[in-house]
Amino acid sequence: MRDYPKPPFKTAQQPRPGSSDAMDPVPDYGEATYKGSGRLADKVAVITGADSGIGRAVALAFAREGADVLVAYLDEEEDAAETRRLVEDAGRRCELFAGDISHRETCRELVRRAVDAFGRIDILVNNAARQMSYESIDEIPDEEWEATFATNISAMFYITKDAVPHMAPGSSIINTASVNADTPSPQLLAYATTKGAIQNFTGGLAQLLAEKQIRANAVAPGPVWTPLIPSTMPAEKVENFGSQVPFGRPAQPAELAGAYVLLASDDASYISGATIAVTGGKPII
Numbered sequence: 001m002r003d004y005p006k007p008p009f010k011t012a013q014q015p016r017p018g019s020s021d022a023m024d025p026v027p028d029y030g031e032a033t034y035k036g037s038g039r040l041a042d043k044v045a046v047i048t049g050a051d052s053g054i055g056r057a058v059a060l061a062f063a064r065e066g067a068d069v070l071v072a073y074l075d076e077e078e079d080a081a082e083t084r085r086l087v088e089d090a091g092r093r094c095e096l097f098a099g100d101i102s103h104r105e106t107c108r109e110l111v112r113r114a115v116d117a118f119g120r121i122d123i124l125v126n127n128a129a130r131q132m133s134y135e136s137i138d139e140i141p142d143e144e145w146e147a148t149f150a151t152n153i154s155a156m157f158y159i160t161k162d163a164v165p166h167m168a169p170g171s172s173i174i175n176t177a178s179v180n181a182d183t184p185s186p187q188l189l190a191y192a193t194t195k196g197a198i199q200n201f202t203g204g205l206a207q208l209l210a211e212k213q214i215r216a217n218a219v220a221p222g223p224v225w226t227p228l229i230p231s232t233m234p235a236e237k238v239e240n241f242g243s244q245v246p247f248g249r250p251a252q253p254a255e256l257a258g259a260y261v262l263l264a265s266d267d268a269s270y271i272s273g274a275t276i277a278v279t280g281g282k283p284i285i
Helices: 053-064 077-089 104-118 142-166 186-208 228-232 235-239 254-264
Strands: 044-048 068-073 094-098 123-126 172-176 215-221 275-278
Touching (some): 044 053, 044 104, 044 142, 053 068, 053 077, 053 123, 053 254, 068 077, 068 104, 077 094, 104 142, 123 254, 142 172, 142 186, 172 186, 172 254, 186 215, 215 254, 254 275
Parallel strands (some): 044 068, 172 215, 215 275
16 A cells, blocks of 8 residues: 655645645645556546546546547646647557536537537536535625536536436446535535535435446545645644545545546446445545
8 A cells, every 4th residue: 555645734825726636745746656557448538627636647548548539628728738748658548638617508509519529428427516615605795606516507408408318328428526525614615515425415316327337326526635725724733734634635536536436347246326425534425
């Protein structure tokens, strides 16, 4: 088992959405450790929020398992280019799509681009998320609340709705929920509320799509060391991030990838409507 870094961390706060290269320690995406075994051979995956964080680790793992990948992101061109390099270094094709999925038309265009490029979608990972920290409810701007819901849950619905007609039996949808769905942080009120919605959306979707033999599951991460943290949290929380869980540290993005690979693969052919907790020992209900 690797000796992953524990807090306290030295990383300074960053403007949103943050950068991996400016973090100390730099997140581990599995570049030196993830070894594929063909579990996703010749599948096509669409991953939102894949320029960095969990999405990049998943894109890398999927590629090393044999999948071609469309990487969707907001506007982080350099980070997205690095993700594409990792996918292409694994010998797989990578398409980039930049756009704000809080807008309905962007969701429609994202799916259209994927189908034009690959002809189908075998795996959809709804991972992109917006998060901001506030100490009291009166500090939360109405616009922030609305933007968080538009990005985290409405986009998930729209992208899934548009993707399903291009998904064959055996396809897989994986939604990134959070430990906040069960134990919401009061400082992350908008974010936590959307994550609870995602968990219910996933459970209902699994039942709705069962007749099409399309599976829908969620992964519920605990604290994960990604650029979202120093760009959305106060300095004292960044310094001690992850210390509250039994493992005493945050996950590295690479430690999440295996759960997504499992749910994307045919090994999970009877798993649908499930939430896999990757929380460093903190139980979810």
